[in-house]
Amino acid sequence: MLYQHDLPLYLQIKNAILERIISGVYHDKLPGEHTLSSEFEVARGTIKQAIDTLVLDGVLIKRQGKGTFINQETVTHLHRDYPVVTVSQPNPSQLTTKLLTMMDIMADSELAQLMQMSPGMPLICLERVHYKTQEIVGYTRTYLNGLLYSGLSSYQVERGLYEQLRELFGNSPSRIIEQIEAVNVNAEIANKLGIAVDQAALCVRRMGFDRENHVAELSYNYLANSQILLQLTASQTNQDHEWWCTLK
Known part of the structure; x- marks a missing residue:
């Protein structure tokens, strides 16, 4: 990977990871830090700094002992x-x-x-x-x-x-x-x-x-020449002898 921007290296790595997330290269979960370190040919500390910044941005979620996962709600907004x-x-x-x-x-x-x-x-x-x-x-x-x-x-x-x-x-x-x-x-x-x-x-x-x-x-x-279309999905459940309606 060639680095030619004026940004700090960890921010360049952050942007590269983010582009992969947005484009669908990574789906639910990020590869491990060791794998990313080898792939980007940078120190593991640089990868960790990039990932920590994406966690602060709300793009990634770290789960102890399970790995680093993608926050799909935030990614949806980033498509805008x-x-x-x-x-x-x-x-x-x-x-x-x-x-x-x-x-x-x-x-x-x-x-x-x-x-x-x-x-x-x-x-x-x-x-x-x-x-x-x-x-x-x-x-x-x-x-x-x-x-x-x-x-x-x-x-x-x-x-x-x-x-x-x-x-x-x-x-x-x-x-x-x-x-x-x-x-x-x-x-x-x-x-x-x-x-x-x-x-x-x-x-x-x-x-x-x-x-x-x-x-x-x-x-x-x-x-110009646009309209709002609102779609609702309704479902009913019977709980404790009472009917409940859920709208989505």
């Missing part, structure tokens, strides 16, 4: 490296993204409150439009914590944002909270989506937290 529009449309592989702007800004009072920081702290703002063929299907505005990702100067639209953050800084949001609501878009958003002002659209607000529970990302994903 990309705006929600890329997974909410049929045939997401046909979607393309265009970067509109990327700039350093300072947090105003509203953003500072949402991102749990002081007004005037540095942020990185990215604006992206997402297309299916020639049709605009979504617009995303992302704010990244400038203290965590200081020096980010470029973004490659063909690659996941989180993937690039892990590669450059050794970490990306590992806990995700999403809130979905229908909104009537203002003139600015309508222009980005190519729809009429006050037309209804879905807004997915995503907040990403790092291992220290700092807000690393705040994104607003606006989706």
Whole structure:
């Protein structure tokens, strides 16, 4: 394995292991530290440091005497490296993204409150439009914590944002909270989506937290011509002569 990044070696190993987890090379359980040490040709201590960092991120769970297991719930969130529009449309592989702007800004009072920081702290703002063929299907505005990702100067639209953050800084949001609501878009958003002002659209607000529970990302994903589908599975059981209904 060739190492050519500026990141510490254990973070490079961490990223390599994480990519294997996300891509399905490792499923339920990680190989032993001795096996990984031989495979990556690094000291066992470096492997342990990389694994411990993934445990802190919530990606891995250590079970005494049994090994190191993958936290599938966290891995599911890590697949959301990309705006929600890329997974909410049929045939997401046909979607393309265009970067509109990327700039350093300072947090105003509203953003500072949402991102749990002081007004005037540095942020990185990215604006992206997402297309299916020639049709605009979504617009995303992302704010990244400038203290965590200081020096980010470029973004490659063909690659996941989180993937690039892990590669450059050794970490990306590992806990995700999403809130979905229908909104009537203002003139600015309508222009980005190519729809009429006050037309209804879905807004997915995503907040990403790092291992220290700092807000690393705040994104607003606006989706044109989309709808929410809620599926419930109901089951009934008879316990102690009473009927219980379970919804999933």
